[in-house]
Amino acid sequence: MRVSTAQFYLQSSQQMSSKTSDVNEQMAYLTSGKRVLTAKDDAVSYGTLAGYKDDLANIEKYKRNITQAESHNSLQEVAFSNAEDIFNKIKEQMLKANNGAMSSEDLQAIAKETRNNLDQLFDLANSQNENGDYIFSGYQTEQQPFSQQVDGSVTYSGDSGVRELQIAKNIKIPTNQTGDAAFMKVDNAIGDFSVSYPPNATALNANTSGVAVESANIIDRGAYNTSTGPHTFTTDPITNDLTVTDGGGATVFPVLPTLPAPYVAGQTISFDGIDVTLSGNPLPGESFTINEQAEISIFDVVSDAISWMEQGVVSTNTEQHQVNYNSILDQLSTATSHMTSRQVDAGVRLQVLESQESRHLDSELSISTGKANIEDLDFAKAISQFEQSKIALQASQQAFSKVQGLTLFNYI
Known part of the structure; x- marks a missing residue:
């Protein structure tokens, strides 16, 4: 068979190119340390690896979200813990201020200390993270949530938005607690109503008996919503019978035509879908009013405590002064419990985040192990194949070198 020089060169070139490609391919496996680089290496394994890589990418995303959520909730937990400590101090100051040995000057000094505590609470409510974002503003992180007005009252300028981050396929966790829920909506210690007592001891209906509303709750919302408020409690100056009138002046307790009966201390009074329990016995002519206010x-609360202290030593209307003290102290205890529950909420979220992070680490290890079993290279086998490919390439190059120099003139 006759072989042309051009054909010989073409075949030799193709053969050496193929052997070179084999060597380069083996080198790529050795360099990467992977057995499967493309789908042609192992189509089934390549598809499985793609799934593993997606799972690992998702886990990495979830871990970043967990880190971010932990940062936000940790900041809020610390803020609530500090607020709880401040409220405990204010309660101690109130107990100290109720000591009969205190002078008006002493009470003013305690009131000043309590006002400093109020400023600290205000600063905590306006806490910012490392980026300068307000942590209690809801979605409006660039808006300072709380501001003091000229009259000393505090208003909330944030919103009620709760941000969430996905920390697993079907799990999202809140990263913030809004300022209105945390600081503006503390449960009323006596229930759903606030009480307006006579302003001073000289009023005709002054509270000289020390009677107080122990609890006042709406038990039938439908009946209450159709009633007219506010409701006023009055003790008849002659008969000492207790009556309750609504905002229109109609008597709602006792229900007519039943004759009024003498009030018994601790008795629960029911009217217009409301249950009210009083402590103590009102004296003839005393009166007070309840208005709906479920949250404070x-x-x-702290401003009321400061105002009570700033009154100094009170020599008149002492019964009402003590009623106000008890009311403020109860509300301070409720506010302290509120801060504790908020701190607990943040702590529970941190526990969930820690637990979920641990699960991700376990999953990541399992997936990485499965991925390695499929794609990791058997170096001993790969090196053997590489050496074989390299020898084949060298043999091909040597054969071409020897044959391409042969001509008929060598034999003449």
Whole structure:
């Protein structure tokens, strides 16, 4: 068979190119340390690896979200812990201020100390993270949530938005607690109503008996919503019978035509879908009013405590002064419990985040192991194949070198 020089060169070139490609391919496996680089290496394994890589990418995303959520909730937990400590101090100051040995000057000094505590609470409510974002503003992180007005009251300028981050395929966790829920909506210690007592001892209906509303709750919302408020409690100056009138002046307790009966201390009074329990016995002519208010701002609670202290030593209307003290102290205890529950909420979220992070680490290890079993290279086998490919390439190059120099003139 006759072989042309051009054909010989073409075949030799193709053969050496193929052997070179084999060597380069083996080198790529050795360099990467992977057995499967493309789908042609192992189509089934390549598809499985793609799934593993997606799972690992998702886990990495979830871990970043967990880190971010931990940072936000940790900041809020610390803020609530500090707020709880401040409220405990204010309660101690109130107990100290109720000591009969205190002078008016002493009470003013305690009031000043309590006002400093109020300023600290205000600063905590306006806490910012490392990026300068307000942590209690809801979605409006660039808006300072709380501001003090000229009259000393505090208003909330954030919103009620709760941000969430996905920390697993079907799990999202809140990263913030809004300022209105945390600081402006503390449960009223006596229930759903606030009480307006006579302003001073000289009023005709002054509270000289020390009677107080122990609890007042709406038990039938439908009946209450159709009633007219506010409701006023009055003790008849002659008969000492207790009556309750609504905002229109109609008597709602006792229900007519039943004759009024003498009030018994501790008795629960029911009217217009409301249950009210009083402590103590009102004296003839005394009167007070209840208005719906289920939630109270912590700033108002502390401001009430400061106002009570700033009155100094009271020589008149002492019974009402003590009623106000008891009411403020109860509300301070409720506010302290509120801060504790908020701190617990943040702590529970941190526990969930820690637990989920641990699960991700376990999953990541399992997936990485499965991925390695499929794609990791058997170096001993790969090196053997590489050496074989390299020898084949060298043999091909040597054969070409020897044959391409042969001509018929060598034999003449």
